[in-house]
């Protein structure tokens with residue numbers, strides 16, 4: 001079945017630390033998911049010296065980005081699809097879930113959305129219920145509501 005015709009349990013938007021972590025957990029827990037990201041690694045990809053990646057005294061951002069992608073590739077099996085170099089341009093609520101559209105003309109349907117994006121991307125969402133993270137790696141996940 002093509003990705004466009006599948007009903008996913010979860011669409012994960014973003015391939016930074018939060019999105020990648022969501023993808024690893026989803027695949028391991030057999031949550032049928034698709035992760036869509038413009039780029040791997042997120043904001044700190046440009047950093048030459050990440051010092052709080054536990055288990056690494058110092059890690060370059062580009063190496064962290066590669067580790068995230070490699071980890072997802074290793075665990076995805078047939079539970080996680082990965083769409084890279086594609087930008088989500090709209091998330092809309094439908095009767096039975098959400099529809100996610102990308103700038104490459106692809107559409108995905110899912111029961112839930114995990115967004116792991118910068119605050120500036122919040123305007124994408126016309127839906128009302130999704131799991132999100134608050135910007136930093138260290139803070140907790142929370143269930144939120146869409147913008148009014």
Ligand SMILES: Cc1cc2nc3c(=O)[nH]c(=O)nc-3n(C[C@H](O)[C@H](O)[C@H](O)COP(=O)(O)OP(=O)(O)OC[C@H]3O[C@@H](n4cnc5c(N)ncnc54)[C@H](O)[C@@H]3O)c2cc1C
Pocket residue numbers: 013014015016017018019020036037038039040041042043044045046047049050051052086087088089116117118121133134135136137138
């Ligand atoms: C220069 C710099 C250095 C930093 N160093 C550290 C550090 O050493 N330690 C630390 O703890 N924190 C550091 N941070 C903060 C850390 O980078 C962020 O807290 C972390 O990246 C947030 O992760 P995230 O996955 O939530 O989001 P982001 O990192 O913002 O990742 C968002 C992801 O979503 C993708 N994306 C965005 N919009 C779309 C869209 N519309 N469609 C599809 N994909 C999209 C992006 O390509 C990216 O992959 C640093 C930040 C910067 C800017």
